[in-house]
Amino acid sequence: MESSLLEIVELPNGDIALQRADGEGEPLINIHFSEESKGYMPAMRLEIAKAMIQAGVQAFSDMSAERGCVAEYEEVERTLH
Numbered sequence: 431m432e433s434s435l436l437e438i439v440e441l442p443n444g445d446i447a448l449q450r451a452d453g454e455g456e457p458l459i460n461i462h463f464s465e466e467s468k469g470y471m472p473a474m475r476l477e478i479a480k481a482m483i484q485a486g487v488q489a490f491s492d493m494s495a496e497r498g499c500v501a502e503y504e505e506v507e508r509t510l511h
Contacts, residue, residue, distance in 0.1 A: 438480055444468075446479035459483055 435451035436458070447457035461479045463471075471478060 438476070438483065440476065446476060448483050459486070 434454075436448055437451045438446060438448055441447050441457075441460075444463070446461045446463075448459040449455075449457040461482060463475055468475065
Protein backbone atom coordinates (compact mmCIF):
# COMPACT_ATOMS: atom_id res chain seq x y z
CA MET A 431 0.00 0.00 0.00
CA GLU A 432 1.44 3.38 -0.97
CA SER A 433 1.73 5.80 1.92
CA SER A 434 0.50 9.36 1.71
CA LEU A 435 -0.07 12.26 4.04
CA LEU A 436 -3.43 12.26 5.74
CA GLU A 437 -5.37 15.13 7.23
CA ILE A 438 -8.42 15.53 9.43
CA VAL A 439 -10.83 18.11 8.04
CA GLU A 440 -14.32 19.41 8.65
CA LEU A 441 -16.46 18.90 5.56
CA PRO A 442 -18.98 21.51 4.35
CA ASN A 443 -21.83 19.38 5.78
CA GLY A 444 -20.24 19.49 9.27
CA ASP A 445 -18.89 15.93 9.25
CA ILE A 446 -15.28 15.32 10.27
CA ALA A 447 -13.23 13.27 7.79
CA LEU A 448 -9.83 11.64 7.53
CA GLN A 449 -8.67 12.07 3.96
CA ARG A 450 -5.55 12.16 1.84
CA ALA A 451 -3.87 15.57 2.00
CA ASP A 452 -3.81 15.73 -1.81
CA GLY A 453 -7.61 15.46 -1.86
CA GLU A 454 -7.56 12.34 -4.04
CA GLY A 455 -10.44 9.89 -3.62
CA GLU A 456 -13.17 9.82 -1.04
CA PRO A 457 -12.51 10.23 2.70
CA LEU A 458 -11.03 7.17 4.40
CA ILE A 459 -13.08 7.81 7.55
CA ASN A 460 -16.16 9.99 7.93
CA ILE A 461 -17.55 10.89 11.37
CA HIS A 462 -21.06 12.30 11.62
CA PHE A 463 -22.30 13.88 14.85
CA SER A 464 -26.06 14.19 15.34
CA GLU A 465 -27.56 17.61 15.94
CA GLU A 466 -28.28 16.60 19.54
CA SER A 467 -24.65 15.64 20.19
CA LYS A 468 -23.43 18.87 18.57
CA GLY A 469 -25.39 20.73 21.24
CA TYR A 470 -23.44 18.97 23.99
CA MET A 471 -20.01 19.64 22.53
CA PRO A 472 -20.05 22.64 20.19
CA ALA A 473 -16.35 23.46 20.56
CA MET A 474 -14.98 19.95 21.06
CA ARG A 475 -16.14 18.01 17.98
CA LEU A 476 -12.78 18.13 16.21
CA GLU A 477 -10.86 16.98 19.30
CA ILE A 478 -13.33 14.15 19.89
CA ALA A 479 -13.11 13.08 16.23
CA LYS A 480 -9.29 13.10 16.45
CA ALA A 481 -9.43 10.85 19.52
CA MET A 482 -11.88 8.50 17.77
CA ILE A 483 -9.64 8.24 14.69
CA GLN A 484 -6.54 7.70 16.81
CA ALA A 485 -8.29 4.94 18.78
CA GLY A 486 -9.40 3.26 15.55
CA VAL A 487 -5.92 3.35 14.02
CA GLN A 488 -4.43 1.96 17.25
CA ALA A 489 -7.04 -0.82 17.39
CA PHE A 490 -6.31 -1.73 13.76
CA SER A 491 -2.59 -1.81 14.46
CA ASP A 492 -3.06 -3.97 17.56
CA MET A 493 -5.37 -6.44 15.80
CA SER A 494 -3.08 -6.64 12.77
CA ALA A 495 -0.07 -7.37 14.97
CA GLU A 496 -1.99 -10.09 16.83
CA ARG A 497 -2.94 -11.75 13.56
CA GLY A 498 0.54 -11.36 12.09
CA CYS A 499 -0.66 -9.49 9.05
CA VAL A 500 1.05 -6.12 9.53
CA ALA A 501 3.58 -6.98 6.83
CA GLU A 502 0.75 -7.55 4.36
CA TYR A 503 -0.33 -3.91 4.69
CA GLU A 504 3.21 -2.55 4.62
CA GLU A 505 4.32 -4.21 1.40
CA VAL A 506 5.12 -1.83 -1.42
CA GLU A 507 6.05 -2.93 -4.91
CA ARG A 508 9.62 -1.87 -5.59
CA THR A 509 11.82 -1.98 -8.64
CA LEU A 510 15.57 -2.30 -8.24
CA HIS A 511 17.60 -0.38 -10.85
